[in-house]
Every structure is written in C-alpha cells, then in structure tokens.
Amino acid sequence: MPNIQATMTPSHTPCEELKPDGCGIIIFGASGDLVYRKLMPALFNLYVRQLMPEKFYILGFARTEMSDDDFRERARKALTDAHKNSEAHIIDSFLSHCRYTSGDYNNIEAYRQLQKKASICECDYTKKENKLFYLALPPQLHSTVVSRLSQSGLTVEGDKGNPWARVVFEKPFGHDLQSALDLDNHLCSMLNPSQIFRIDHYLGKETVQSILMLRFANIMFEPLWNEKFIDNIQITVAESVGVGHRGGYYEQAGCLRDMFQNHMLQMLSLVTMEPPTRFEAEYVQNERVKLLKAIRPWSERTLKDNIVRAQYTAGEINHEAVQDYRQEANIDPDSITESFVAMKLYIDNWRWQGVPIYLRSGKRMHMRESEIAVTFKRVPYSLFGFESQHEMPANILVMKIQPNEGVDLTIHTKQPGPKSCMASLSLSFKYSEVFDVAPQDAYERLLLDCMLGDRTLFLSSEGVEAAWTIIDPILNFWRNYPEKSPLQTYKAGSWGPKASDDLLLRNGHQWRNPPDEHGTHFKSLAKPLLVRR
The missing domain is CATH 3.40.50.720 (NAD(P)-binding Rossmann-like Domain)
Known part of the structure; x- marks a missing residue:
C-alpha cells in the first residue's frame, strides 16, 4: 500500500509550556x-x-x-x-x-x-x-x-x-474493587482530592493525548464518530517482551489487572467519550467516567463467550528462542495466570449502540505495537466494479501509540490505468519525522503536570471505581467458574491464541495485525484489495 507522507503546518495556538513554581x-x-x-x-x-x-x-x-x-x-x-x-x-x-x-x-x-x-x-x-x-x-x-x-x-x-x-x-490502584475503595477511603481521610495524582503513563503519550484534539478539533471526524459510520474499534497493546524481572508481581496481577483495568480502559474512554464542556481536568475526567459507566454489564454468557485468556508457551521472537511463561523467574510452574487477554464489549448509549469494541493485550507477542484502529463502515453501494459493497475495503483511522507514534488514515483513490482501477493509500505522519523534536516521554508530561497541579491526564477516584466495576466480574468469573473460561495457550512470537481470532470472526471481523519489520502482515487475515479492470 503506497504511503503518502503528511506535512504539518503549526497552528497559531500557544504552544509554550508553563513553568512550575519552585x-x-x-x-x-x-x-x-x-x-x-x-x-x-x-x-x-x-x-x-x-x-x-x-x-x-x-x-x-x-x-x-x-x-x-x-x-x-x-x-x-x-x-x-x-x-x-x-x-x-x-x-x-x-x-x-x-x-x-x-x-x-x-x-x-x-x-x-x-x-x-x-x-x-x-x-x-x-x-x-x-x-x-x-x-x-x-x-x-x-x-x-x-x-x-x-x-x-x-x-x-x-x-x-x-x-x-x-x-x-x-498503579495498580487496588487489587480488586473492594481494595480500591478501601484504599481511596484511606487516602481521602488524610489528603484532599486535589492532592492525589493517580498516574497512568499511557495517558501521557503524545498520540493518546492527541485523541481528543483529533476528534474535537477536526470537523471532518466528529460527525462520523458514531454508530452510523463506525463499524468497529480495535485497541491492541502487544508486547514482545516477557515478564522479565517482574515475575513476582505479574504472577499476582496478570494481564487483566496489569493492562486492562487502567491503560486499555482509559484509552477506550478517550476514543469514545462525549466532548467535555471545557478542556480542563474536572470536565475531561467526568466524561471518561460517564463512558466507563456506559459499558454494558457482563452476563454469564458474555463472560464466557466474549473474553479470551491465554498464557504463552515457548516460541521464537526475532529469530531468538524464548521460554515458556511457566519457566520464567518467580513464576509458579503450575501457574494459571494469564499473559494475554482479548475481549469484546459494547457501550450502551446513543453514540455507540451496537458497535463492537475489541481489546487485546499480551506478552511475548509477535512484535511490540500499541495502536487504536477505528474501522469505518463500507460505502452502501459499490460503483466501481465490485460485486457488492462488502468487497470494498473499509477506511481505517489508526492512532499509533508506540513505538512509532503517529496517525494513519487509509483511503481509496484511482490509480493510473483503466478507469475502474482503484488503490488504497495511507495518509500518515510520525511525530518523530514531522516535528523538529522527538515526542515527549510520557513521564515528562505527567511529572510536569504534577508540578503544575494539572490533573487532566490523571485518574479520578470515580474513574478507578468505574474501571474496577468492569474488571471485577471477570476476575470473579475466572475464579469461580474456571471450567467455563479455560486458559488458552499461544506460541511466543504469534498474535495470540486461535480463540482470539474466533472472537472477532463471529462478528465477521478480523484483528488488524500491524505489518512487521519487512512491511508484511504477519499471519494477517485481511483480504487483499480487489481491483476490477
């Protein structure tokens, strides 16, 4: 797919950082x-x-x-x-x-x-x-x-x-809902809410920060940002590394607590929340909380059918052999801790009713890649030689979180040749290439905001509680009904277990697996673009 590089013209909005007091x-x-x-x-x-x-x-x-x-x-x-x-x-x-x-x-x-x-x-x-x-x-x-x-x-x-x-x-802010509530009550008995800064470093990443600006500063996107025009949303946080020296912590936490209760749900809330009245901490935090509270509660059926947990086995990453999760340092040899989770959920409100949201994260996956992919619905009728609109590839907006922060928008256009010859183009930019400075490290942004007293990119107590309200039923279900939620396995260096692919296939969707270092999609299920001549 050709790659069209975007050029950036700085706006006239003030871009100078405030400097904190001593x-x-x-x-x-x-x-x-x-x-x-x-x-x-x-x-x-x-x-x-x-x-x-x-x-x-x-x-x-x-x-x-x-x-x-x-x-x-x-x-x-x-x-x-x-x-x-x-x-x-x-x-x-x-x-x-x-x-x-x-x-x-x-x-x-x-x-x-x-x-x-x-x-x-x-x-x-x-x-x-x-x-x-x-x-x-x-x-x-x-x-x-x-x-x-x-x-x-x-x-x-x-x-x-x-x-x-x-x-x-x-993080973590508690081990489950009750411990999070207990911790919050304890903190609030000694500190004012304005003194408490719960840090989630993903919220400090440039692309994550740019989500709201992309949505609410560009009139072309916001009218389309709803169930009428968006087919599905996928959020992937893939890590090629294993648990490393964090084995003791990870064995107690697992992927669900480590990634979903905070990073994944916070990114989801930014992508799907309603516009805040002002770009200030209280207003942004309130809209994130409202969104999390609108996520459809789990039932026994959806806990069984819409969530996949898995653990990596020995495999190969970047041509190097890697060991089984249970062979890692400080890991129980009979561990049932998940190193991978995939889930499908729905948001019950007017904007997102019926749009499936897919989340996945895991250790020892094919490559390190974090992104949010918004797939738009296909055109209602094909004019360009396709047998049906379902053959037409979809437009996709991809916000790349790491390692190469930037934004890609896939569109379709005519390529030189016969009048019905179509090609897909990627309009893209990377922060490191477009701007004169490298993207600011997330901790830089958040530490500066702490000193300035700006809590916009931090979690509120209500946000922590809302996230645990989503995660707690999953943990309880896994603990009480392990036979209904068996632990799958996946080979290190893959994109996860087959059950994860099946989760999407039931809705006629497929994971968007980012291209590897050679520019090809590793085990991609995506169909090639059909060109009628």
Whole structure:
C-alpha cells in the first residue's frame, strides 16, 4: 500500500509550556528500577528543556542506605545510558540538586529525618515549601507511607494550597474493587482530592493525548464518530517482551489487572467519550467516567463467550528462542495466570449502540505495537466494479501509540490505468519525522503536570471505581467458574491464541495485525484489495 507522507503546518495556538513554581520532588522507593529507568531521565529531560522550576531539589528516600554521592552516581549512570549525547557538565548541574536519605517506610522517626533533610534542601534550593511526593513503591506500601506523611505533617498545605503538597501514586490502584475503595477511603481521610495524582503513563503519550484534539478539533471526524459510520474499534497493546524481572508481581496481577483495568480502559474512554464542556481536568475526567459507566454489564454468557485468556508457551521472537511463561523467574510452574487477554464489549448509549469494541493485550507477542484502529463502515453501494459493497475495503483511522507514534488514515483513490482501477493509500505522519523534536516521554508530561497541579491526564477516584466495576466480574468469573473460561495457550512470537481470532470472526471481523519489520502482515487475515479492470 503506497504511503503518502503528511506535512504539518503549526497552528497559531500557544504552544509554550508553563513553568512550575519552585518545589522539592521527594521520591519514595529511590533505590528501585523505575526511578533510574524512567523518573530521573524524565526529570533530566525537563531540566534540559528548561521546564524544571528555577529552584528545585530532588530528594530520594528508600530503605537502602546510600550517601548523597552514591545516589548521584546511580543517577549519573542512568542518565548517561539514557542520554549518551548529553554533556557531562549539564548532568553535573542537574545532579547537584539531588540528595538522599534512608529509613524504614513504617518508622515515624524516619519521616522526621526526612523532614529535616527536606528543610535543609529548601534552604539551599527553593526557599519554598512546595513538595511533590512520588511513591515509586509496591502498592501495599501506599497506605503506610501516606499515613506516616500525614502524621509527620509533611502533607499539610497552606491557605488555598500555598504552599502545596501533592502525592503521586503508581498503579495498580487496588487489587480488586473492594481494595480500591478501601484504599481511596484511606487516602481521602488524610489528603484532599486535589492532592492525589493517580498516574497512568499511557495517558501521557503524545498520540493518546492527541485523541481528543483529533476528534474535537477536526470537523471532518466528529460527525462520523458514531454508530452510523463506525463499524468497529480495535485497541491492541502487544508486547514482545516477557515478564522479565517482574515475575513476582505479574504472577499476582496478570494481564487483566496489569493492562486492562487502567491503560486499555482509559484509552477506550478517550476514543469514545462525549466532548467535555471545557478542556480542563474536572470536565475531561467526568466524561471518561460517564463512558466507563456506559459499558454494558457482563452476563454469564458474555463472560464466557466474549473474553479470551491465554498464557504463552515457548516460541521464537526475532529469530531468538524464548521460554515458556511457566519457566520464567518467580513464576509458579503450575501457574494459571494469564499473559494475554482479548475481549469484546459494547457501550450502551446513543453514540455507540451496537458497535463492537475489541481489546487485546499480551506478552511475548509477535512484535511490540500499541495502536487504536477505528474501522469505518463500507460505502452502501459499490460503483466501481465490485460485486457488492462488502468487497470494498473499509477506511481505517489508526492512532499509533508506540513505538512509532503517529496517525494513519487509509483511503481509496484511482490509480493510473483503466478507469475502474482503484488503490488504497495511507495518509500518515510520525511525530518523530514531522516535528523538529522527538515526542515527549510520557513521564515528562505527567511529572510536569504534577508540578503544575494539572490533573487532566490523571485518574479520578470515580474513574478507578468505574474501571474496577468492569474488571471485577471477570476476575470473579475466572475464579469461580474456571471450567467455563479455560486458559488458552499461544506460541511466543504469534498474535495470540486461535480463540482470539474466533472472537472477532463471529462478528465477521478480523484483528488488524500491524505489518512487521519487512512491511508484511504477519499471519494477517485481511483480504487483499480487489481491483476490477
């Protein structure tokens, strides 16, 4: 299929980022992988782009004993690995703002020491008491840390939130609906809702952010964005990697909790929500919640027929042999934890009634690819030599989330030759090719918004509850009726089990499997474009 590259003309809307006030960023779990793999590189990028506050400090806190210099050296290695072209003096300048202290997360005395070190940092750097607490911790520690922060007075805000104190939580937000409600009640007993930032890094990705702008800033799309013109929507988050060092966590969570309760449902809500009155946090969050509440409740029949769970077996990815899920580190050799889930669901409202929504995500799939594909209905009558309109290929709008962020729109046009000779063209752009800068890392966007106090791209307590209301019945069904929801298997390096394909075939649909590195569709079921001469 020919690829027509789009050119971009910047609009006259303001594109300058706001710069936050001076603050301290206090990272709990500062000895963990997430901090050096994601958080420190993201903060450094903001620093290089001159989007960090004029005065700031980063204070790491964890059980591991380290000196300030030890913490800086760990961070230096991470930054050098992530930013090989960065000059040493810029890294040195950034690291000069970094400090570290250690202690037990449950020991109130450790928080008093933390408060003392934060006060010293404030004197040295910010002259302000604004604090952003980032909990890069296992979820079972969230309640403990917030309790101790509250008891030590570290989360107390001034009049009208000046100075401010905000707490950022990594997923998962609870293990099921009841635990999520319990956690939320606990947090709200000690923090104001405006202080709570539940982070979902998928919402920080450029293409995910652009969904609302694509829909609501382009008059050509929104009139078609409904059941009259859209045939189906597919959301795929495919990962070629296995569980890696996260085996212990993944064995307890599984794909449904790890991907669907948050990332998948949040992307779905952005694609299908009603337009908010304003592009502000409260309005956007409310529309996302309304959408999730409109998803059709599960019945025993739909739980059995519309959901597929599976686990990968040994296979080959990129010409390298990979092992069975049950052979991974920290995995039960008799594990029944799913590494793949596919589902079909419906949204019961006027806009989407009857439109099937397909979601799938899995580990050890053929390639790393995340995308949202909106397939439009075919023309009602074929003028161009096809026996019926059903032979006509559909127009498809694809929002590519990763690894190559961008947008593709498939249309049909005449190609040179006989008058009925038709070809499909892809109008496409990639952020990395069209704009002068690489797409901003999701954590950069979200960390900056935390410091600015903008909660638009974060989850509300109502949104977390609505998502668990969808996921909880599935977990209960799998637990109580395993014979009605058997665990399928799929070979590593494939696009999932046959049952996943069958799920769509029952509606006359097929998964849109992205082309591989050679430009061909791996085991694609899509029919070739028919050309009548």
